[in-house]
């Protein structure tokens with residue numbers, strides 16, 4: 366999708382959230398190989414909210430450190446610059462849309478849970494099949510985090526119309542993006558693509574967002590697209606009655622497009638059953 370065509374589709378009805386300057390500088394530093402991790406940590410340290418989240422992550426059992434990490438500079442060397450960027454993006458998205466929690470007909474927490482779970486699954490699936498993916502696991506995490514973020518961007522700008530999209534999609538049991546296109550002329554997919562580009566993420570992140578609902582050909586042809594589409598489907602069914610049948614079906618897709626053994630995929634999916642993920646916020 367061309368940026369110009371996307372902008373024409375939205376007109377001036379949507380304003381994309383801008384990233385805080387600190388996060389833009391972190392993004393630019395990641396792309397500049399001359400900038401070291403400690404320097405990226407010093408940029409992050411300028412923002413207390415980001416620093417607090419980064420320290421919490423670096424000191425989590427996942428990294429199993431003996432000595433607690435107490436500075437952002439050191440934390441970046443533990444979690445990596447791209448994971449730091451993900452934390453910073455999470456912080457700014459949550460802060461920007463927190464006011465939507467007041468809406469009576471929209472469950473903001475449910476969307477945040479879905480985004481984080483999809484991001485974590487995309488990271489795990491990508492790590493298990495990393496040789497065949499064209500994005501590293503931390504960039505796949507960013508894809509999961511942003512794949513449906515267009516929903517809150519639209520909800521914020523066009524609240525009544527978007528709530529109507531949600532109602533129609535629920536009433537007709539049809540995909541939300543179809544209702545969005547019918548009523549608004551665009552969907553959360555196009556908004557997400559434009560946002561990923563505006564935030565200067567790798568183009569493959571935008572591509573994974575663009576095809577997370579299909580077509581099947583795109584999912585099968587591009588492993589990073591497949592990872593995000595599979596993670597999205599699995600996250601939607603987590604805790605639901607159709608989870609087991611979804612795992613069986615998705616295991617076949619994962620084997621075909623990522624070369625993941627069905628047993629390895631099922632083991633990974635099992636982690637979702639008792640998903641203990643760190644919620645946004």
Ligand SMILES: [Fe+2]
Pocket residue numbers: 512513553577578
């Ligand atoms: Fe979606």
Ligand SMILES: [Fe+2]
Pocket residue numbers: 479483512513597
């Ligand atoms: Fe989704």
